[in-house]
Amino acid sequence: MSPPTLKQILEGALLAAGTPLTLERLRGLFPEAERPSPGEVREALASLAEDCRHRGIELTEVAGGLRLQVRSEVAPWVSRLWEEKAPRYSRALLETLAIIAYRQPVTRGEIEEIRGVGVSSQIVKTLVEREWVRVIGHRDVPGRPALYATTRQFLDYFGLKGLDELPPLQEVRELGEMAPGLPLEPPGGPSS
Amino acid sequence: MSPPTLKQILEGALLAAGTPLTLERLRGLFPEAERPSPGEVREALASLAEDCRHRGIELTEVAGGLRLQVRSEVAPWVSRLWEEKAPRYSRALLETLAIIAYRQPVTRGEIEEIRGVGVSSQIVKTLVEREWVRVIGHRDVPGRPALYATTRQFLDYFGLKGLDELPPLQEVRELGEMAPGLPLEPPGGPSS
Amino acid sequence: MDAREDQGGTEPSAGACTLPPGAPPLAMVRGQPWTALPKDLYIPPEALEVFLETFEGPLDLLLYLIRRQNLDILDIPIAEITAQYMDYVELMREVDLELAAEYLVMAALLAEIKSRMLLPQPEAAEDEEVDPRAELVRRLQEYERFKQAAEALDALPRMGRDCFQGRAALDRGELRRAPPDVDLHEVLLAFKAVLQRADLFTHHRVERESLSVRERMAQVLARLQGDRFSAFGELFDFREGRQGAVVTFLALLELVKEGLVELVQPTGFAPIHVRAKGG
Numbered sequence: 256m257s258p259p260t261l262k263q264i265l266e267g268a269l270l271a272a273g274t275p276l277t278l279e280r281l282r283g284l285f286p287e288a289e290r291p292s293p294g295e296v297r298e299a300l301a302s303l304a305e306d307c308r309h310r311g312i313e314l315t316e317v318a319g320g321l322r323l324q325v326r327s328e329v330a331p332w333v334s335r336l337w338e339e340k341a342p343r344y345s346r347a348l349l350e351t352l353a354i355i356a357y358r359q360p361v362t363r364g365e366i367e368e369i370r371g372v373g374v375s376s377q378i379v380k381t382l383v384e385r386e387w388v389r390v391i392g393h394r395d396v397p398g399r400p401a402l403y404a405t406t407r408q409f410l411d412y413f414g415l416k417g418l419d420e421l422p423p424l425q426e427v428r429e430l431g432e433m434a435p436g437l438p439l440e441p442p443g444g445p446s447s
Numbered sequence: 448m449s450p451p452t453l454k455q456i457l458e459g460a461l462l463a464a465g466t467p468l469t470l471e472r473l474r475g476l477f478p479e480a481e482r483p484s485p486g487e488v489r490e491a492l493a494s495l496a497e498d499c500r501h502r503g504i505e506l507t508e509v510a511g512g513l514r515l516q517v518r519s520e521v522a523p524w525v526s527r528l529w530e531e532k533a534p535r536y537s538r539a540l541l542e543t544l545a546i547i548a549y550r551q552p553v554t555r556g557e558i559e560e561i562r563g564v565g566v567s568s569q570i571v572k573t574l575v576e577r578e579w580v581r582v583i584g585h586r587d588v589p590g591r592p593a594l595y596a597t598t599r600q601f602l603d604y605f606g607l608k609g610l611d612e613l614p615p616l617q618e619v620r621e622l623g624e625m626a627p628g629l630p631l632e633p634p635g636g637p638s639s
Numbered sequence: 640m641d642a643r644e645d646q647g648g649t650e651p652s653a654g655a656c657t658l659p660p661g662a663p664p665l666a667m668v669r670g671q672p673w674t675a676l677p678k679d680l681y682i683p684p685e686a687l688e689v690f691l692e693t694f695e696g697p698l699d700l701l702l703y704l705i706r707r708q709n710l711d712i713l714d715i716p717i718a719e720i721t722a723q724y725m726d727y728v729e730l731m732r733e734v735d736l737e738l739a740a741e742y743l744v745m746a747a748l749l750a751e752i753k754s755r756m757l758l759p760q761p762e763a764a765e766d767e768e769v770d771p772r773a774e775l776v777r778r779l780q781e782y783e784r785f786k787q788a789a790e791a792l793d794a795l796p797r798m799g800r801d802c803f804q805g806r807a808a809l810d811r812g813e814l815r816r817a818p819p820d821v822d823l824h825e826v827l828l829a830f831k832a833v834l835q836r837a838d839l840f841t842h843h844r845v846e847r848e849s850l851s852v853r854e855r856m857a858q859v860l861a862r863l864q865g866d867r868f869s870a871f872g873e874l875f876d877f878r879e880g881r882q883g884a885v886v887t888f889l890a891l892l893e894l895v896k897e898g899l900v901e902l903v904q905p906t907g908f909a910p911i912h913v914r915a916k917g918g
Binding site: 256258267270271273274306316322324325327330333334342343344346349350352353354356357358359360367370371385391392393394395396399402404407412413414415417418421422423427428430 | 655684723803804805806807808810819821823824825827828829830831833834835836850851853854856857860861863864896898899915916917
């Protein structure tokens with residue numbers, strides 16, 4: 256590529272700057288003897304804007320001058336770059352989830368009885384919002400506590416066809432801390 | 448424009464990020480259900496790189512991933528955007544950096560041994576602050592001196608994919624090979 | 640190794656610039672009046688400090704002296720180089736420059752090498768005797784490699800000087816917060832801890848099969864929402880075959896046992912209806 260065209264220089268400058276640049280600032284990139292006229296710069300910018308129609312960015316004019324910005328159409332994907340990863344789930348949440356999976360349908364009181372400690376509303380709320388757990392009814396006792404069960408999304412997320420693909424209790428008891436991956440058989444059935 | 452193509456999303460993301468992005472990070476922009484395969488992403492990137500041939504930017508791969516950067520041909524104009532020139536680094540700093548890059552992990556004492564002079568704390572501090580160099584451990588000798596190594600940011604800054612892309616160190620003949628060839632001067636005076 | 644570096648300026652010369660007769664000696668060096676300076680060595684004393692700063696230490700200075708005269712580094716005429724080096728060091732002392740210790744250490748080393756080379760070699764020891772220059776040459780070569788590597792590094796295209804990261808503005812809406820990833824193994828480990836803490840499950844005997852019953856219990860209960868009755872038969876999906884029917888039946892029995900559903904049969908042989916008790 257040689258020598259670069261006006262359009263290429265303008266594109267490079269706008270993308271290097273990352274902030275809006277005025278027409279005069281763009282012209283200032285050239286020594287006086289080779290400086291393009293405002294008309295030439297505008298023409299090159301119009302051509303650049305036209306090229307951008309098929310790209311992920313677009314040329315816009317804002318108060319500070321011209322800028323190349325990410326097209327709003329691709330913004331939903333691009334903004335995932337800044338999506339914050341939430342901190343890891345607490346042990347209490349994972350225990351609650353496991354008890355619901357193995358003992359469903361189950362009330363919060365029953366979970367607390369098994370865990371030996373209270374279950375915060377926040378944990379249940381998080382599990383319901385994640386759509387891993389839902390209320391499927393109420394136990395017919397005073398206070399009519401909600402009965403929780405796991406969902407289709409729960410199975411999908413963990414790659415299970417059904418709850419019976421969860422390891423039986425005996426296997427859970429023997430689980431090694433370091434065991435890599437899942438102690439589950441491949442979905443196709445036992446391989447041995 | 449609707450709906451955006453993979454290539455448009457990738458271009459938008461690479462320009463919005465302002466830092467190199469790995470292939471996995473790019474795939475992470477998509478929810479699992481619509482996530483393109485690594486092959487699809489690579490194909491779209493190749494097409495993007497091809498499009499860039501006529502633009503002011505180019506797609507390069509560095510240690511930290513893929514980067515859209517201003518073409519070197521356009522850089523002389525673009526660098527006029529900033530009043531201040533890019534910083535120049537002292538020979539002492541560059542030599543120290545080179546020794547760390549080629550000999551890592553290396554202690555400050557080892558650097559001093561090669562250079563024949565002390566390495567100022569200021570130089571080490573600058574290299575660490577620039578995130579080009581970091582302490583990766585301590586040598587298990589008295590005083591437990593810090594071991595320095597270069598970082599991914601170092602590679603990114605110099606546009607390298609890996610340490611193996613550093614310019615090769617000049618060959619040095621082995622001492623054993625060299626010693627027989629050492630002509631001894633006649634005692635008493637130089638021969639030249 | 641014969642590439643000369645352009646260190647600028649003066650011609651290389653081992654010749655001397657002699658002062659006019661009668662002029663006062665430049666300096667007293669080792670008790671001798673110093674009236675002449677090697678031509679390419681002469682630097683106005685006030686410039687010496689600047690000159691010295693251009694060197695990265697004694698190895699750099701030695702390399703300069705060697706390159707200056709286009710000498711093969713492997714073939715250093717040690718006496719000559721030592722003399723030149725000593726001249727510099729003396730000069731630095733004369734003008735009261737604060738001399739880095741490294742320069743003096745190197746001077747001592749050079750002097751030692753020189754003196755060893757002047758001594759007659761005992762014949763018996765000749766084989767073991769390494770050329771005293773070898774270690775110095777090794778260090779010089781090593782240093783020169785990195786000196787060149789530093790220059791090569793400096794010449795690499797670098798961000799902010801030779802290339803610029805492209806960036807475009809993005810109007811981003813509210814940041815979404817992605818939920819954390821969980822591995823099933825983590826869930827099971829958490830469950831293992833529960834089992835260890837309070838082995839309440841021993842009398843429940845949850846087995847592989849009863850997990851599918853538990854799942855079916857949840858499914859049946861979910862279908863029985865509200866206060867309405869469902870026909871018993873409607874709860875069975877006969878496409879699941881015999882085994883599926885058994886699982887549903889066991890689930891219903893368990894639900895009844897746990898008091899979660901009630902079965903109603905108005906009269907004998909009439910259709911059975913099922914209703915969630917808490918519904």
